[in-house]
Amino acid sequence: MSTAARRAQWRDLVERRLPDAARPDWPVRLDHCFARILLDHACGGPWRDHVRPPAHANLPLDQLETAIVLGEAVLAGQADLALLNRRSLAWRGKIATAPVPDALREGDLTLRRWRPDDGAPFAALNADPAVMAYFPRPRTEAESAVEAGLCDRRFVADGFGPWAVERDGRFVGFVGAFRIMQAMPFPGGARIGDTIELGWRLARDAWGHGLATRAARLTLADLAGRCGIRAVVAYTAQGNDRSRAVMERLGMVPAGTFPHPAVPDGPLRTHCLYRLEPAEVSA
Template sequence: MSEAARRASWRDLVERRLPEAARPGWPVRLDHCFARILLDHACGGPWRDHVRPPAYATLPLDQLEAAIALGEAVLAGHADLALLNRRSLAWRGKVAAAAVPESLEDGDLILRRWRPEDTAPFAALNADAAVMAHFPRPRTEAESVAEAGRFDRRFVADGFGPWALAQGGRFIGCAGAMRILQPLPFPGGDRPGTTVELAWRLAREAWGRGFATRAARLALDDLAGRCGIRAVVAYTAAGNARSRAVMERLGMAPAGTFPHPAVPEGPLRDHVLYRLDCADREDAA
């Protein structure tokens, strides 16, 4: 389908299909409200902070596709519109955001909220071909700045997110959890907002020292204790033995494979899925 056709499809989705499908219990019924929710999620925050109006014409096509996919999930009953609306309103300061600690600590290893000075080392990490070997490509500096902002805004929307990771006062990466908000082809992944992903990404000089496992355990403790999140998933390209080893050290269980729809055809597309719930973790302790 051409780009013009996809942009027309977006307008039909928010201006006609979603308003016509509105049902009792939905928190919104008007076209601009559906557009607000879906565009905010495509941008990871209030959409007007990231793209000039009219969004149907100016939003990058990959973000527009993400907004369409989320809208289709709402129509199919696979996405919780009330949750999505609360997240959008939290970003806009219309509902109270959850209290979030400034940091979680394990000796000299600290998970903390993101700071402006994290941008440069995060961009360097994302530009390292070795770090990004199991991603489709390294990130540009602009993409890294945007990603760090999206990560930190997840704390506003959900009360948790990927933390900046520091060791001995030095930024070495990120680790934490986030709601999966785009449909993925595995059980639970097809229901955006329902499943929580555990993830980490460390600078190359921090590899092999157990930091990823320690940081993930800190994040899991916070998720279970403060946030009441009882189950998480993690996934990576099938050939990423380093990350798979961390998942297994955490007591996560293999749960099959899936083709990641955001990854082009090739050796990185097949992903392995791991799952963990509180009972599994207690048994593994």
């Protein structure tokens, strides 16, 4: 499909198909409201902070594709429009949100919200081939900056997210939980936003000290106690024995494999899925 045709499809989706399909229980019914919700999710925050209007002409095609897929999921009943609207309004400061602690602490370990000075060490972590061995490729500095911003904005949208991890006052990566905002090909993963993932990424010199396990336990305790979330999943490429060992130390149970839709065909595409239901951290 040509670029012009895809952009025309977007306009038809938000200007005609979604308003025509609006149900009494949907929180919005007008075309600009549907556009706001979908564009905010494609950008990971208020869309005007990321792209100049009109969005249908200026949004990068990969983000436009994300917005279209999400809109189609709403029409198919595979995404909760009320949840999407709440996240959009939270990003825009239009609704009150529950307070989020500044940090979680245990001994020399601190899980905290992200800061601007995390950018450089996070970019270095994402450029390390060893750290990124089970990802399709290392990330550029610009990609790392975008990812860090998205990580922190998840706390605004959901009340939880990937915490920046400090050990002895030094940033060493992230550990936390995040709402999966794409359909995933495993049981229970088809409905966008329903599944909570536990994940981590630490600098190489932080490996081998049990930090991922300790930080994940802090995260799980916070999720259960403050957010009432007691079921999570985690997954990684099939050969990543180090991450799978962390999942098992947390008491997570293997739940099969699946082809990760964001990973190209090749040895990294098959991922191992683990579940924790309810989220009870093993001793």
